[in-house]
Amino acid sequence: MDNGNIIEVKNLTKMFGKFTAVDDISFDVKKGEIFGLLGPNGAGKSTTLRMLSTLSRPTKGTATVGGYDTVKNDTEVRKLIGIVSEKMIIYNRLTARENLWFFGSLFNIPKDTLTKRIDELLELVQLTKWKNAQVGTFSTGMRQRMNVVRALLNMPQVLFLDEPTLGLDPQSSVEIRDFIKKLNQEQGTTVIITTHMMVDADLLCDRIAIVDHGKIIALDTSTNLKKIISGGDTMIIKLEIANLTPDLIASVKALKCADAVTQENSTRLHLIVHGEEAFDNIIDAVREKNGKITTMENLQPSLEDVFLHITGHEVRDSADQKIPMQQGPGRRFGGAPRRVR
Ligand SMILES: Nc1ncnc2c1ncn2[C@@H]1O[C@H](COP(=O)(O)OP(=O)(O)O)[C@@H](O)[C@H]1O
Ligand SMILES: [Mg+2]
Missing domain, CATH: 3.30.70.100 (Alpha-Beta Plaits)
Incomplete structure (x- = not known):
């Protein structure tokens, strides 16, 4: 992309029946950026990520990844991306290497290349020492690193991470953030991450889109916000x-x-x-x-x-609640909040 954007989103909208989960959002992500979607439960973060990663069709609007339309050229988009969804997909009975072999074999990667890549990836997440240990014996942080690595087997230019620190203890969250930074710096991977944790957005993201009720209400660097x-x-x-x-x-x-x-x-x-x-x-x-x-x-x-x-x-x-956020004012404090933009 000449303008440096690897993702371009225009008027993206997703409706479930009459309910608008993602409401006419537009933004760009630059190549090599760590870009965050920050907002409460039910804000529309996962739905946005699913549309960008071709898993869900927009009701209105468009998104391109690497210049390819996520609906018209979804096959091309999939070649460029890796996705880590909220759910951990990893087999406890298999060793670290066996897990990566299993997922790697789903891609069209020559055997020699895959062997080399698995070793490199295990090194990248500092799991080489445990490569022949069953994943079931790993700490939550180690398992989450395995989960992320799984999405890197096809060497994606763009990595989508949906709440990668959800449910992790503080130490494991630090490990995951460090790893995402390292991946971004060493491999130049563009990262789009969703989170409701302020600390993730603050410490990790080059720019943050604050999302509430399906809309982007502010977008800038943490310092400028x-x-x-x-x-x-x-x-x-x-x-x-x-x-x-x-x-x-x-x-x-x-x-x-x-x-x-x-x-x-x-x-x-x-x-x-x-x-x-x-x-x-x-x-x-x-x-x-x-x-x-x-x-x-x-x-x-x-x-x-x-x-x-x-x-x-x-x-x-x-x-902190499992139930989706209520529409409407919710808990408000004294004085009317003043909106920006
Ligand atoms: N498949 C679906 N059908 C109906 N409503 C959905 C569906 N997926 C998400 N929603 C609703 O859309 C809103 C946004 O959901 P989601 O994108 O998962 O939010 P977030 O990831 O920010 O927590 C929520 O109110 C959720 O209940
Ligand atoms: Mg979500």
């Missing part, structure tokens, strides 16, 4: 109150300057506020309820704050 907050008159405040009560929280929430109020533990509130008088107004409201302030601190915005600021709800509100 945070500037949505730090560039305006919005502030993030950590407020510790020794004698925090529901009544006091309610009065803080009721303040005009308070866009979002989250209780973090028995003494701590996390606030997104705006306006010059926010500090004074908060102190007044707390004093009026005889609250005892022990800490009041201005924090750097996190991606979570950005999400909360532009959607009015938290990613984790719905992400």
Whole structure:
């Protein structure tokens, strides 16, 4: 692609009956980029990924991968891509090498080439030592690395990863992120990853599309997304109150300057506020309820704050639930959230 884009998405839409799961989204991914789709459960991330990887047909709009249309030239697209879906597909009774042999034999790869590639891939994910061990004996992180490697046997230019750190402990998540980075840097693989984990998006992605209710509501680098907050008159405040009560929280929430109020533990509130008088107004409201302030601190915005600021709800509100996110306002905080773009 002359313009450097390996993926181009235009007005992509997916409807299930009358329900619009992906709502007229457009974006490009540059060759060699790690691109993230970040959003809560039910936002439409997997559905988008399935359309890009030819597994699902768009209702409207188009997507191309490597210049090939995902519907008209789906065979060509499939040659360029690897897909790691949310479900782990790996055989516990087989060894690491046997698993890769099995999946490798599904492609048209000459035997010698495949042997060499399997060895290289096992080295890449640091599993050479365990190549003859049954996958059933592996840690979750090791098994997930096997799961990702499985999608790399055909040396894809583009790798689609659907929630690769879902259900992993923090240490295994680090392993997977390191591996994705390494793959991207050493092999130049373009990576499209979906996640509802802020930390994945923040640490891994060159650019992030924030998705909510099937729409892209912001798209930029993590640094620039945070500037949505730090560039305006919005502030993030950590407020510790020794004698925090529901009544006091309610009065803080009721303040005009308070866009979002989250209780973090028995003494701590996390606030997104705006306006010059926010500090004074908060102190007044707390004093009026005889609250005892022990800490009041201005924090750097996190991606979570950005999400909360532009959607009015938290990613984790719905992400931790198994049921799909409700349509409509969901849990909202005091003050109308101001949308960007
Ligand atoms: N095959 C399907 N039939 C009907 N509704 C679906 C289907 N697949 C997904 N959905 C709905 O589309 C919305 C987006 O789903 P999904 O793309 O899986 O979200 P995410 O991956 O962001 O959690 C959800 O409300 C989900 O229930
Ligand atoms: Mg999903």
